[in-house]
Amino acid sequence: MITVDKLAGYWQKWKDLSTFGKWYLLKAGVTLLVIKAGLTFLPFQTFRSRYSRYTRGTAPERLTQEQIKEVARSINIMADHLPFQLLCLPRALAAKYLLRNEPGLVLQIGVELDRVDSFEAHAWVERAGEIIIGDWNETIRYQRLWSWE
Template sequence: MSESGTYWSTWQKLSFSEKLIFLKAAICLILIKCALTVLPFPIFRKLFHGLTSSKSTKEFKPEKVQQIAWSVDTAANILPFELLCLPRALATKYLLRKMPSLTLEIGIEVNPAKKFEAHAWVEKNGRIIIGDWPKTVSYQRLWVWE
């Protein structure tokens, strides 16, 4: 079966609410990609902070958090342009914006033998939600976006 056939069969198996989460993730990724492309980063950061700031909090069930992370990753892989770790982390942070203790982390790989490599991920209380990496790689946090 082709890759698009696999995606289609997976789509058909999703519940209505899972399809809605997937569509929200895809739209969020598209908007974030556009905003990162056209806006200077300080303006994007201020705008994104305003959109993700919430006075109310909501705990999400682990299954829903996992579904959102899967939807973001899958939509990022399907969309016809490159969406690396930062847009994925930003989309996840936005979709889970009411979840307390959620942070977007940005770091650099700790390996003097390699060229500079940055990475973004989202975690809650030290547990990575999206943007995990192999155990053979180590990242040093540079910035935490709460």
């Protein structure tokens, strides 16, 4: 249950955000909703072809490192607050979409190497080896299976 104090805290955090942060928080929420609906209701090949069409960048755009972190933070905040579970794949897809004009981003999908009793997959977005979204504990090692540029 949301209390008045909690709402006041959310409002204060909203007021403290920059215009860029507010804009990307709203964009992240809408993007995550659309991606969740697409993954839920469309066959994956259909989703993939439509997603590919929409993620084609128009022109290279250079955001600052802080702005890229703000976009990733916005995605994680919205994913944690929406009323359904959004794990790593929808978050990585949202980052790839919202940062589609940023050159060199690659969506990676891999499986955990050291797991023998079950199968654990993970999705993340990186650029030049640096993880933008989808970071994991250093003790876990993933074998890349698929890269989506």
